Amino acid sequence: MPEMIDQIFVLLKHWLLAYVPAALQPIVSAVLSVVPVLVAFPLLFAITTVLERKGLGRMQNRYGPNRVGPFGILQPMADGIKSLTKEDIIPRTADQVVHFLAPVMLVIASFVVYSVLPIGKNMVLANLNAGVLFFFAVGSMVELSVFMAGWSSRSKYSLLGAMRAIAQMISYEMPLVLASVVVIMAAGSLSTVAIVNMQAGYTGIWPRWYVFTPWGLTGFVIFMIAATAESNRCPFDMPEGESEIIAGYYIEYSGFKFALFFLGEYLGMFATSAMAITLFLGGWAAPFSFLTWIPSYVWFFVKLLIIIMAFIWVRGTLPRLRMDQLMNFAWKFMLPLSIINIVGAGVWHLIPAGFTRWLIDSLLVIVSCVLLSRGIRRGKSFHVRTYRFAS
Amino acid sequence: MTITFLLLAATTITGTAAAMSLKNLVHCVLALTLGLVSLAALYLQLGAQFVGFTQILVYVGAVAILAAFAIMMTRSAEPAVLTGSSSFRVSGALIALVVFAVLGWAVWSGTGALAVLGPEPEAPVNEIGVALMHRFVLPLEIIGLLLTAALIGAGILAMDETRRTK
Numbered sequence: 001m002p003e004m005i006d007q008i009f010v011l012l013k014h015w016l017l018a019y020v021p022a023a024l025q026p027i028v029s030a031v032l033s034v035v036p037v038l039v040a041f042p043l044l045f046a047i048t049t050v051l052e053r054k055g056l057g058r059m060q061n062r063y064g065p066n067r068v069g070p071f072g073i074l075q076p077m078a079d080g081i082k083s084l085t086k087e088d089i090i091p092r093t094a095d096q097v098v099h100f101l102a103p104v105m106l107v108i109a110s111f112v113v114y115s116v117l118p119i120g121k122n123m124v125l126a127n128l129n130a131g132v133l134f135f136f137a138v139g140s141m142v143e144l145s146v147f148m149a150g151w152s153s154r155s156k157y158s159l160l161g162a163m164r165a166i167a168q169m170i171s172y173e174m175p176l177v178l179a180s181v182v183v184i185m186a187a188g189s190l191s192t193v194a195i196v197n198m199q200a201g202y203t204g205i206w207p208r209w210y211v212f213t214p215w216g217l218t219g220f221v222i223f224m225i226a227a228t229a230e231s232n233r234c235p236f237d238m239p240e241g242e243s244e245i246i247a248g249y250y251i252e253y254s255g256f257k258f259a260l261f262f263l264g265e266y267l268g269m270f271a272t273s274a275m276a277i278t279l280f281l282g283g284w285a286a287p288f289s290f291l292t293w294i295p296s297y298v299w300f301f302v303k304l305l306i307i308i309m310a311f312i313w314v315r316g317t318l319p320r321l322r323m324d325q326l327m328n329f330a331w332k333f334m335l336p337l338s339i340i341n342i343v344g345a346g347v348w349h350l351i352p353a354g355f356t357r358w359l360i361d362s363l364l365v366i367v368s369c370v371l372l373s374r375g376i377r378r379g380k381s382f383h384v385r386t387y388r389f390a391s
Numbered sequence: 392m393t394i395t396f397l398l399l400a401a402t403t404i405t406g407t408a409a410a411m412s413l414k415n416l417v418h419c420v421l422a423l424t425l426g427l428v429s430l431a432a433l434y435l436q437l438g439a440q441f442v443g444f445t446q447i448l449v450y451v452g453a454v455a456i457l458a459a460f461a462i463m464m465t466r467s468a469e470p471a472v473l474t475g476s477s478s479f480r481v482s483g484a485l486i487a488l489v490v491f492a493v494l495g496w497a498v499w500s501g502t503g504a505l506a507v508l509g510p511e512p513e514a515p516v517n518e519i520g521v522a523l524m525h526r527f528v529l530p531l532e533i534i535g536l537l538l539t540a541a542l543i544g545a546g547i548l549a550m551d552e553t554r555r556t557k
Contacts, residue, residue, distance in 0.1 A: 095415075095417075098417075098418075128440060129440050130441050130444050133440075133444040133445065134440075136448055137447035137451075140448055140452025141447075141451055141452075144421075144451060144455060144456060147459045147460075151417055151463065162463070163460070163463055166459070170460075188517075189516075190516050
Protein backbone atom coordinates (compact mmCIF):
# COMPACT_ATOMS: atom_id res chain seq x y z
CA MET A 1 0.00 0.00 0.00
CA PRO A 2 2.69 2.56 0.85
CA GLU A 3 4.29 1.86 -2.54
CA MET A 4 1.00 2.61 -4.27
CA ILE A 5 0.57 5.92 -2.46
CA ASP A 6 4.19 6.71 -3.21
CA GLN A 7 3.68 6.10 -6.92
CA ILE A 8 0.12 7.43 -7.10
CA PHE A 9 0.96 10.28 -9.47
CA VAL A 10 2.95 8.02 -11.77
CA LEU A 11 0.14 5.43 -11.80
CA LEU A 12 -2.45 8.15 -12.38
CA LYS A 13 -0.51 9.38 -15.39
CA HIS A 14 -0.23 5.90 -16.90
CA TRP A 15 -3.95 5.29 -16.27
CA LEU A 16 -4.85 8.53 -18.05
CA LEU A 17 -2.44 7.79 -20.91
CA ALA A 18 -4.19 4.48 -21.63
CA TYR A 19 -7.28 6.41 -22.78
CA VAL A 20 -5.34 8.41 -25.35
CA PRO A 21 -4.68 7.17 -28.91
CA ALA A 22 -1.13 5.95 -29.42
CA ALA A 23 -0.23 8.71 -31.86
CA LEU A 24 -0.91 11.45 -29.31
CA GLN A 25 0.68 9.66 -26.35
CA PRO A 26 4.11 11.38 -26.39
CA ILE A 27 2.54 14.86 -26.39
CA VAL A 28 -0.10 14.04 -23.77
CA SER A 29 2.52 12.36 -21.59
CA ALA A 30 4.72 15.47 -21.74
CA VAL A 31 1.77 17.75 -20.91
CA LEU A 32 0.72 15.54 -18.01
CA SER A 33 4.26 15.68 -16.60
CA VAL A 34 4.87 19.37 -17.10
CA VAL A 35 1.57 20.83 -15.94
CA PRO A 36 1.84 19.62 -12.29
CA VAL A 37 5.29 21.24 -12.04
CA LEU A 38 3.93 24.46 -13.54
CA VAL A 39 1.14 24.41 -10.95
CA ALA A 40 2.93 23.15 -7.85
CA PHE A 41 5.89 25.52 -7.76
CA PRO A 42 4.04 28.81 -8.36
CA LEU A 43 1.63 27.61 -5.64
CA LEU A 44 4.61 27.05 -3.38
CA PHE A 45 5.73 30.57 -4.33
CA ALA A 46 2.35 31.95 -3.21
CA ILE A 47 2.57 30.06 0.09
CA THR A 48 6.16 31.18 0.63
CA THR A 49 5.33 34.87 0.21
CA VAL A 50 2.79 34.61 3.06
CA LEU A 51 5.12 32.51 5.21
CA GLU A 52 7.96 34.93 4.61
CA ARG A 53 5.96 38.02 5.47
CA LYS A 54 4.44 36.38 8.53
CA GLY A 55 7.81 35.01 9.65
CA LEU A 56 9.63 38.31 9.12
CA GLY A 57 6.81 40.08 10.92
CA ARG A 58 7.19 37.78 13.89
CA MET A 59 10.95 38.32 13.99
CA GLN A 60 10.47 42.08 13.86
CA ASN A 61 7.71 42.20 16.51
CA ARG A 62 4.83 43.05 14.20
CA TYR A 63 1.86 41.18 12.80
CA GLY A 64 2.53 40.86 9.09
CA PRO A 65 -0.42 40.40 6.70
CA ASN A 66 -3.57 39.53 8.65
CA ARG A 67 -6.45 41.18 6.81
CA VAL A 68 -7.16 38.96 3.76
CA GLY A 69 -8.82 35.70 4.78
CA PRO A 70 -8.15 33.88 8.04
CA PHE A 71 -4.66 34.79 9.37
CA GLY A 72 -3.99 36.54 6.07
CA ILE A 73 -3.48 33.30 4.11
CA LEU A 74 -5.35 34.69 1.09
CA GLN A 75 -2.84 37.52 0.78
CA PRO A 76 -1.16 36.08 -2.39
CA MET A 77 -4.56 36.10 -4.16
CA ALA A 78 -4.94 39.77 -3.35
CA ASP A 79 -1.37 40.44 -4.50
CA GLY A 80 -1.98 38.56 -7.74
CA ILE A 81 -5.19 40.44 -8.53
CA LYS A 82 -3.48 43.71 -7.69
CA SER A 83 -0.54 43.09 -10.02
CA LEU A 84 -2.86 41.88 -12.82
CA THR A 85 -5.04 44.99 -12.68
CA LYS A 86 -2.16 47.45 -12.48
CA GLU A 87 -1.19 49.48 -15.52
CA ASP A 88 1.79 48.12 -17.43
CA ILE A 89 4.13 51.08 -17.70
CA ILE A 90 7.12 51.04 -20.07
CA PRO A 91 9.49 54.02 -19.82
CA ARG A 92 9.53 56.14 -22.98
CA THR A 93 13.29 55.83 -23.46
CA ALA A 94 13.33 52.10 -22.73
CA ASP A 95 14.34 49.56 -25.31
CA GLN A 96 10.85 48.17 -25.88
CA VAL A 97 11.72 44.70 -27.20
CA VAL A 98 14.48 43.90 -24.73
CA HIS A 99 12.41 45.39 -21.91
CA PHE A 100 9.61 42.96 -22.76
CA LEU A 101 11.85 39.93 -23.32
CA ALA A 102 13.75 40.14 -20.03
CA PRO A 103 11.01 38.92 -17.62
CA VAL A 104 9.83 36.33 -20.16
CA MET A 105 13.32 34.87 -20.44
CA LEU A 106 13.79 34.90 -16.68
CA VAL A 107 10.61 32.93 -16.05
CA ILE A 108 11.31 30.47 -18.88
CA ALA A 109 14.83 29.79 -17.60
CA SER A 110 13.54 29.44 -14.04
CA PHE A 111 10.96 26.87 -15.09
CA VAL A 112 13.17 24.89 -17.46
CA VAL A 113 15.64 23.96 -14.70
CA TYR A 114 12.88 21.99 -12.93
CA SER A 115 12.99 19.41 -15.71
CA VAL A 116 16.02 17.66 -14.20
CA LEU A 117 15.03 17.84 -10.51
CA PRO A 118 13.73 14.54 -9.11
CA ILE A 119 10.67 15.50 -7.06
CA GLY A 120 9.87 11.95 -6.01
CA LYS A 121 10.58 8.34 -6.82
CA ASN A 122 10.26 7.97 -10.63
CA MET A 123 9.10 11.58 -10.70
CA VAL A 124 11.55 13.47 -12.87
CA LEU A 125 10.67 15.15 -16.14
CA ALA A 126 13.89 14.36 -17.99
CA ASN A 127 16.57 12.00 -16.73
CA LEU A 128 19.43 13.59 -18.65
CA ASN A 129 22.90 12.11 -18.77
CA ALA A 130 24.32 15.53 -17.95
CA GLY A 131 21.53 16.72 -15.69
CA VAL A 132 23.63 18.74 -13.24
CA LEU A 133 25.39 20.46 -16.13
CA PHE A 134 22.01 21.25 -17.70
CA PHE A 135 20.89 22.81 -14.42
CA PHE A 136 23.87 25.17 -14.24
CA ALA A 137 23.81 25.92 -17.96
CA VAL A 138 20.18 27.02 -17.93
CA GLY A 139 20.67 28.76 -14.60
CA SER A 140 23.30 30.95 -16.22
CA MET A 141 20.63 32.31 -18.60
CA VAL A 142 19.12 34.10 -15.60
CA GLU A 143 22.13 36.42 -15.50
CA LEU A 144 21.52 37.42 -19.10
CA SER A 145 17.89 38.29 -18.39
CA VAL A 146 19.01 40.38 -15.40
CA PHE A 147 21.35 42.25 -17.70
CA MET A 148 18.61 42.72 -20.28
CA ALA A 149 16.22 44.09 -17.65
CA GLY A 150 18.80 46.44 -16.17
CA TRP A 151 20.11 47.77 -19.45
CA SER A 152 16.85 48.13 -21.37
CA SER A 153 15.17 50.22 -18.67
CA ARG A 154 17.58 53.12 -19.33
CA SER A 155 17.55 54.02 -15.68
CA LYS A 156 20.65 54.56 -13.55
CA TYR A 157 19.19 52.59 -10.68
CA SER A 158 18.41 49.67 -12.98
CA LEU A 159 21.87 49.69 -14.52
CA LEU A 160 23.54 49.89 -11.12
CA GLY A 161 21.39 47.07 -9.85
CA ALA A 162 22.15 44.92 -12.89
CA MET A 163 25.89 45.56 -12.58
CA ARG A 164 25.85 44.60 -8.94
CA ALA A 165 23.69 41.56 -9.63
CA ILE A 166 25.85 40.25 -12.46
CA ALA A 167 29.10 40.82 -10.59
CA GLN A 168 27.69 38.96 -7.64
CA MET A 169 26.19 36.13 -9.66
CA ILE A 170 29.40 35.50 -11.62
CA SER A 171 31.46 35.50 -8.43
CA TYR A 172 29.20 33.10 -6.57
CA GLU A 173 28.51 30.79 -9.48
CA MET A 174 32.05 29.38 -9.22
CA PRO A 175 31.75 28.19 -5.59
CA LEU A 176 28.25 26.91 -6.43
CA VAL A 177 29.53 24.71 -9.26
CA LEU A 178 32.74 23.69 -7.50
CA ALA A 179 30.79 22.70 -4.38
CA SER A 180 28.66 20.35 -6.44
CA VAL A 181 31.73 18.84 -8.12
CA VAL A 182 32.49 16.83 -4.95
CA VAL A 183 29.12 15.08 -5.24
CA ILE A 184 29.67 14.39 -8.93
CA MET A 185 33.05 12.87 -8.01
CA ALA A 186 31.50 10.67 -5.34
CA ALA A 187 28.50 9.58 -7.40
CA GLY A 188 30.49 9.21 -10.63
CA SER A 189 27.61 10.62 -12.63
CA LEU A 190 26.14 13.92 -13.77
CA SER A 191 22.60 12.55 -13.78
CA THR A 192 20.45 13.80 -10.91
CA VAL A 193 18.56 10.52 -10.69
CA ALA A 194 21.80 8.55 -10.42
CA ILE A 195 23.05 10.91 -7.70
CA VAL A 196 19.89 10.37 -5.65
CA ASN A 197 20.11 6.61 -6.14
CA MET A 198 23.73 6.60 -4.96
CA GLN A 199 22.60 8.11 -1.66
CA ALA A 200 19.79 5.58 -1.18
CA GLY A 201 19.97 2.92 1.50
CA TYR A 202 20.59 3.10 5.23
CA THR A 203 23.29 2.01 7.66
CA GLY A 204 21.22 1.00 10.68
CA ILE A 205 18.54 3.65 10.77
CA TRP A 206 20.81 6.42 9.46
CA PRO A 207 20.75 7.53 5.84
CA ARG A 208 23.85 7.61 3.61
CA TRP A 209 23.48 11.18 2.45
CA TYR A 210 26.54 13.02 1.24
CA VAL A 211 25.97 15.77 3.79
CA PHE A 212 27.10 13.35 6.51
CA THR A 213 30.72 13.36 5.33
CA PRO A 214 33.24 16.14 6.00
CA TRP A 215 33.47 17.13 2.32
CA GLY A 216 29.73 16.80 1.90
CA LEU A 217 28.98 19.08 4.84
CA THR A 218 31.49 21.67 3.63
CA GLY A 219 30.10 21.41 0.12
CA PHE A 220 26.55 21.80 1.40
CA VAL A 221 27.38 24.90 3.43
CA ILE A 222 29.26 26.49 0.50
CA PHE A 223 26.43 25.55 -1.85
CA MET A 224 23.78 27.11 0.37
CA ILE A 225 25.74 30.35 0.89
CA ALA A 226 26.34 30.62 -2.85
CA ALA A 227 22.67 29.81 -3.50
CA THR A 228 21.65 32.68 -1.24
CA ALA A 229 23.90 34.98 -3.23
CA GLU A 230 22.66 33.60 -6.56
CA SER A 231 19.05 34.26 -5.66
CA ASN A 232 19.91 37.79 -4.45
CA ARG A 233 18.56 37.23 -0.97
CA CYS A 234 19.61 38.80 2.27
CA PRO A 235 22.45 39.11 3.38
CA PHE A 236 23.52 39.21 -0.29
CA ASP A 237 20.73 41.52 -1.48
CA MET A 238 23.01 44.34 -2.62
CA PRO A 239 21.60 44.21 -6.21
CA GLU A 240 18.12 45.08 -4.98
CA GLY A 241 18.84 46.80 -1.70
CA GLU A 242 15.62 48.69 -1.08
CA SER A 243 17.30 51.40 0.94
CA GLU A 244 19.98 52.16 -1.69
CA ILE A 245 18.79 51.53 -5.22
CA ILE A 246 15.10 50.90 -4.51
CA ALA A 247 14.57 47.58 -6.29
CA GLY A 248 17.62 47.20 -8.48
CA TYR A 249 17.32 45.95 -12.00
CA TYR A 250 13.53 45.61 -12.06
CA ILE A 251 12.64 49.03 -10.72
CA GLU A 252 11.20 50.17 -14.07
CA TYR A 253 8.80 47.24 -14.28
CA SER A 254 5.25 47.49 -13.10
CA GLY A 255 2.18 45.34 -12.85
CA PHE A 256 2.47 41.72 -13.87
CA LYS A 257 6.00 42.01 -15.25
CA PHE A 258 7.16 42.99 -11.78
CA ALA A 259 5.29 39.97 -10.42
CA LEU A 260 7.06 37.82 -13.02
CA PHE A 261 10.44 39.01 -11.74
CA PHE A 262 9.36 38.20 -8.23
CA LEU A 263 8.16 34.78 -9.35
CA GLY A 264 11.36 34.10 -11.27
CA GLU A 265 13.49 35.01 -8.29
CA TYR A 266 11.61 32.72 -5.94
CA LEU A 267 11.50 29.90 -8.50
CA GLY A 268 15.26 30.21 -8.83
CA MET A 269 15.61 29.99 -5.06
CA PHE A 270 13.42 26.86 -4.93
CA ALA A 271 15.32 25.29 -7.81
CA THR A 272 18.73 25.85 -6.21
CA SER A 273 17.40 24.55 -2.88
CA ALA A 274 15.98 21.51 -4.68
CA MET A 275 19.39 20.98 -6.29
CA ALA A 276 21.02 21.15 -2.85
CA ILE A 277 18.51 18.55 -1.64
CA THR A 278 19.28 16.34 -4.64
CA LEU A 279 23.03 16.65 -4.30
CA PHE A 280 23.56 16.56 -0.57
CA LEU A 281 20.33 15.66 1.27
CA GLY A 282 19.46 12.42 -0.54
CA GLY A 283 16.76 13.85 -2.80
CA TRP A 284 13.36 12.38 -2.01
CA ALA A 285 14.71 9.75 0.41
CA ALA A 286 13.37 9.55 3.97
CA PRO A 287 15.76 10.65 6.71
CA PHE A 288 15.35 7.42 8.73
CA SER A 289 14.81 3.87 7.55
CA PHE A 290 11.61 3.48 9.62
CA LEU A 291 10.02 6.51 7.94
CA THR A 292 10.15 5.17 4.37
CA TRP A 293 6.37 4.56 4.37
CA ILE A 294 5.81 8.30 3.95
CA PRO A 295 5.65 9.10 0.20
CA SER A 296 8.83 10.34 -1.42
CA TYR A 297 7.36 13.60 -2.78
CA VAL A 298 6.24 14.53 0.76
CA TRP A 299 9.83 14.21 1.93
CA PHE A 300 11.05 16.32 -0.95
CA PHE A 301 8.67 19.17 -0.13
CA VAL A 302 9.33 18.87 3.61
CA LYS A 303 13.04 19.30 2.97
CA LEU A 304 12.35 22.17 0.58
CA LEU A 305 10.17 23.95 3.16
CA ILE A 306 12.83 23.50 5.85
CA ILE A 307 15.43 25.11 3.58
CA ILE A 308 12.98 27.94 2.73
CA MET A 309 12.45 28.46 6.45
CA ALA A 310 16.20 28.75 6.90
CA PHE A 311 16.28 31.34 4.09
CA ILE A 312 13.57 33.40 5.80
CA TRP A 313 15.33 33.08 9.14
CA VAL A 314 18.62 34.30 7.66
CA ARG A 315 16.83 37.19 5.98
CA GLY A 316 15.27 38.25 9.25
CA THR A 317 18.55 38.02 11.15
CA LEU A 318 21.56 39.17 9.15
CA PRO A 319 22.46 42.67 7.96
CA ARG A 320 23.39 43.36 4.33
CA LEU A 321 27.00 42.87 3.21
CA ARG A 322 29.02 45.64 1.62
CA MET A 323 30.22 45.19 -1.99
CA ASP A 324 33.91 44.72 -1.07
CA GLN A 325 33.02 42.31 1.73
CA LEU A 326 30.89 40.39 -0.74
CA MET A 327 33.64 40.08 -3.35
CA ASN A 328 36.37 39.32 -0.82
CA PHE A 329 34.23 36.61 0.69
CA ALA A 330 33.54 35.03 -2.70
CA TRP A 331 37.05 35.11 -4.14
CA LYS A 332 39.26 34.81 -1.07
CA PHE A 333 37.24 32.44 1.06
CA MET A 334 34.56 30.49 -0.81
CA LEU A 335 36.55 29.75 -3.96
CA PRO A 336 39.73 28.45 -2.24
CA LEU A 337 37.69 26.51 0.29
CA SER A 338 35.65 24.79 -2.42
CA ILE A 339 38.83 23.85 -4.30
CA ILE A 340 40.37 22.46 -1.10
CA ASN A 341 37.11 20.61 -0.55
CA ILE A 342 37.54 18.89 -3.92
CA VAL A 343 40.98 17.74 -2.80
CA GLY A 344 39.36 16.50 0.41
CA ALA A 345 36.82 14.49 -1.55
CA GLY A 346 39.66 12.98 -3.58
CA VAL A 347 41.53 12.02 -0.40
CA TRP A 348 38.32 10.46 0.96
CA HIS A 349 38.17 8.19 -2.11
CA LEU A 350 41.79 7.07 -1.84
CA ILE A 351 41.82 6.21 1.87
CA PRO A 352 39.91 3.04 2.87
CA ALA A 353 36.80 3.51 5.02
CA GLY A 354 37.44 4.12 8.68
CA PHE A 355 38.36 6.68 11.29
CA THR A 356 41.52 7.89 9.48
CA ARG A 357 39.78 9.44 6.52
CA TRP A 358 37.28 11.19 8.78
CA LEU A 359 40.16 12.69 10.77
CA ILE A 360 42.21 13.73 7.73
CA ASP A 361 39.27 15.22 5.87
CA SER A 362 37.90 17.10 8.87
CA LEU A 363 41.36 18.47 9.70
CA LEU A 364 41.85 19.57 6.10
CA VAL A 365 38.59 21.47 6.05
CA ILE A 366 38.89 23.01 9.53
CA VAL A 367 42.51 24.10 9.13
CA SER A 368 41.92 25.65 5.71
CA CYS A 369 38.76 27.34 7.01
CA VAL A 370 40.67 28.92 9.91
CA LEU A 371 43.62 29.97 7.73
CA LEU A 372 41.39 31.48 5.05
CA SER A 373 39.37 33.47 7.58
CA ARG A 374 42.62 34.76 9.09
CA GLY A 375 43.70 35.78 5.59
CA ILE A 376 40.50 37.80 5.09
CA ARG A 377 40.81 39.40 8.53
CA ARG A 378 44.43 40.47 8.03
CA GLY A 379 44.97 44.17 8.47
CA LYS A 380 41.51 44.81 9.85
CA SER A 381 40.57 45.48 13.42
CA PHE A 382 37.13 44.65 14.72
CA HIS A 383 35.59 46.35 17.69
CA VAL A 384 32.18 47.24 19.02
CA ARG A 385 30.91 50.22 17.12
CA THR A 386 30.04 53.22 19.26
CA TYR A 387 27.90 56.12 18.14
CA ARG A 388 29.28 59.37 19.42
CA PHE A 389 26.11 61.36 19.54
CA ALA A 390 24.27 58.70 21.47
CA SER A 391 26.78 58.22 24.26
CA MET B 392 17.26 17.34 -42.95
CA THR B 393 14.46 17.37 -40.45
CA ILE B 394 12.31 20.39 -39.74
CA THR B 395 14.00 20.89 -36.34
CA PHE B 396 17.36 21.10 -38.02
CA LEU B 397 16.10 23.62 -40.55
CA LEU B 398 14.53 25.77 -37.82
CA LEU B 399 17.66 25.67 -35.68
CA ALA B 400 19.90 26.41 -38.64
CA ALA B 401 17.70 29.36 -39.59
CA THR B 402 17.85 30.74 -36.02
CA THR B 403 21.61 30.30 -35.87
CA ILE B 404 22.14 32.12 -39.14
CA THR B 405 19.65 34.88 -38.27
CA GLY B 406 21.23 35.38 -34.86
CA THR B 407 24.79 35.59 -36.09
CA ALA B 408 23.83 37.75 -39.08
CA ALA B 409 21.97 40.12 -36.78
CA ALA B 410 24.99 40.22 -34.48
CA MET B 411 27.03 41.61 -37.38
CA SER B 412 24.48 43.99 -38.85
CA LEU B 413 22.68 45.57 -35.88
CA LYS B 414 23.68 49.11 -34.91
CA ASN B 415 23.31 48.89 -31.15
CA LEU B 416 26.18 47.05 -29.49
CA VAL B 417 24.01 45.48 -26.78
CA HIS B 418 21.57 44.20 -29.39
CA CYS B 419 24.55 42.65 -31.17
CA VAL B 420 25.56 40.80 -28.01
CA LEU B 421 22.01 39.54 -27.47
CA ALA B 422 21.72 38.42 -31.11
CA LEU B 423 25.07 36.64 -30.84
CA THR B 424 23.76 34.88 -27.73
CA LEU B 425 20.73 33.72 -29.71
CA GLY B 426 23.06 32.32 -32.37
CA LEU B 427 25.19 30.53 -29.77
CA VAL B 428 22.15 29.04 -28.03
CA SER B 429 20.76 27.67 -31.27
CA LEU B 430 24.20 26.27 -32.04
CA ALA B 431 24.04 24.48 -28.66
CA ALA B 432 20.58 23.22 -29.63
CA LEU B 433 22.10 21.85 -32.85
CA TYR B 434 24.67 19.94 -30.78
CA LEU B 435 21.85 18.58 -28.63
CA GLN B 436 20.00 17.49 -31.74
CA LEU B 437 23.09 15.50 -32.75
CA GLY B 438 22.96 13.72 -29.37
CA ALA B 439 25.97 15.51 -27.86
CA GLN B 440 24.49 16.50 -24.50
CA PHE B 441 27.74 17.36 -22.81
CA VAL B 442 29.00 19.57 -25.64
CA GLY B 443 25.63 21.30 -25.96
CA PHE B 444 25.29 22.14 -22.28
CA THR B 445 28.92 23.21 -22.02
CA GLN B 446 28.34 25.49 -25.00
CA ILE B 447 25.46 27.19 -23.16
CA LEU B 448 27.35 27.31 -19.86
CA VAL B 449 30.50 28.81 -21.37
CA TYR B 450 29.16 31.03 -24.14
CA VAL B 451 25.93 32.28 -22.59
CA GLY B 452 26.92 32.11 -18.94
CA ALA B 453 30.41 33.50 -19.34
CA VAL B 454 31.27 35.00 -22.74
CA ALA B 455 28.01 36.86 -23.42
CA ILE B 456 27.80 38.08 -19.84
CA LEU B 457 31.40 39.24 -19.96
CA ALA B 458 30.76 41.14 -23.19
CA ALA B 459 27.64 42.70 -21.71
CA PHE B 460 29.52 43.61 -18.56
CA ALA B 461 32.30 45.21 -20.54
CA ILE B 462 29.78 47.29 -22.47
CA MET B 463 28.06 48.37 -19.25
CA MET B 464 31.35 49.35 -17.65
CA THR B 465 32.80 51.28 -20.56
CA ARG B 466 29.97 52.81 -22.58
CA SER B 467 27.06 55.05 -21.85
CA ALA B 468 23.56 53.73 -22.40
CA GLU B 469 23.27 55.59 -25.71
CA PRO B 470 23.70 53.45 -28.81
CA ALA B 471 27.06 54.07 -30.42
CA VAL B 472 27.09 55.19 -34.04
CA LEU B 473 29.46 52.99 -35.95
CA THR B 474 30.89 54.21 -39.25
CA GLY B 475 32.94 51.55 -40.92
CA SER B 476 35.07 52.72 -43.85
CA SER B 477 34.80 50.89 -47.15
CA SER B 478 38.41 49.60 -47.11
CA PHE B 479 37.70 48.03 -43.73
CA ARG B 480 34.70 46.29 -45.23
CA VAL B 481 36.67 44.98 -48.20
CA SER B 482 39.43 43.53 -46.03
CA GLY B 483 36.83 42.08 -43.68
CA ALA B 484 35.02 40.39 -46.55
CA LEU B 485 38.34 39.05 -47.83
CA ILE B 486 39.25 37.56 -44.44
CA ALA B 487 35.76 36.08 -44.07
CA LEU B 488 36.07 34.51 -47.51
CA VAL B 489 39.47 32.99 -46.70
CA VAL B 490 38.24 31.61 -43.38
CA PHE B 491 35.15 30.20 -45.05
CA ALA B 492 37.29 28.59 -47.74
CA VAL B 493 39.53 26.94 -45.15
CA LEU B 494 36.57 25.71 -43.12
CA GLY B 495 34.79 24.49 -46.22
CA TRP B 496 37.90 22.65 -47.36
CA ALA B 497 38.29 21.06 -43.93
CA VAL B 498 34.66 19.93 -43.84
CA TRP B 499 34.84 18.66 -47.42
CA SER B 500 38.00 16.67 -46.99
CA GLY B 501 36.95 15.42 -43.55
CA THR B 502 33.76 13.66 -44.63
CA GLY B 503 35.66 10.38 -44.76
CA ALA B 504 35.83 10.45 -40.95
CA LEU B 505 32.11 9.76 -40.74
CA ALA B 506 32.66 6.17 -41.73
CA VAL B 507 34.78 5.31 -38.67
CA LEU B 508 32.13 6.52 -36.17
CA GLY B 509 31.37 3.67 -33.82
CA PRO B 510 28.10 2.95 -32.05
CA GLU B 511 26.82 5.56 -29.60
CA PRO B 512 28.50 5.08 -26.21
CA GLU B 513 26.46 4.19 -23.10
CA ALA B 514 27.53 7.13 -20.95
CA PRO B 515 29.07 9.79 -23.20
CA VAL B 516 30.01 12.09 -20.29
CA ASN B 517 32.03 9.34 -18.62
CA GLU B 518 33.87 8.58 -21.86
CA ILE B 519 34.69 12.26 -22.37
CA GLY B 520 36.11 12.34 -18.84
CA VAL B 521 38.18 9.21 -19.37
CA ALA B 522 39.50 10.52 -22.69
CA LEU B 523 40.43 13.85 -21.11
CA MET B 524 42.29 12.16 -18.28
CA HIS B 525 44.14 9.60 -20.39
CA ARG B 526 44.64 10.40 -24.04
CA PHE B 527 44.29 14.19 -23.91
CA VAL B 528 45.83 14.81 -20.50
CA LEU B 529 48.67 16.95 -21.87
CA PRO B 530 46.47 19.42 -23.79
CA LEU B 531 44.21 19.60 -20.74
CA GLU B 532 47.11 20.46 -18.45
CA ILE B 533 48.47 23.02 -20.91
CA ILE B 534 45.07 24.72 -21.15
CA GLY B 535 44.81 24.69 -17.36
CA LEU B 536 48.23 26.33 -17.08
CA LEU B 537 47.30 28.94 -19.69
CA LEU B 538 44.07 29.80 -17.90
CA THR B 539 45.80 30.03 -14.53
CA ALA B 540 48.39 32.36 -16.04
CA ALA B 541 45.59 34.49 -17.52
CA LEU B 542 43.83 34.60 -14.15
CA ILE B 543 46.97 35.66 -12.31
CA GLY B 544 47.74 38.21 -15.03
CA ALA B 545 44.27 39.72 -14.72
CA GLY B 546 44.69 39.89 -10.96
CA ILE B 547 48.06 41.64 -11.30
CA LEU B 548 46.63 44.15 -13.78
CA ALA B 549 43.80 45.00 -11.40
CA MET B 550 46.18 45.22 -8.44
CA ASP B 551 48.53 47.63 -10.21
CA GLU B 552 45.73 50.09 -10.80
CA THR B 553 44.79 50.28 -7.14
CA ARG B 554 48.43 50.87 -6.21
CA ARG B 555 48.78 53.77 -8.60
CA THR B 556 45.76 55.55 -7.23
CA LYS B 557 47.02 55.34 -3.65
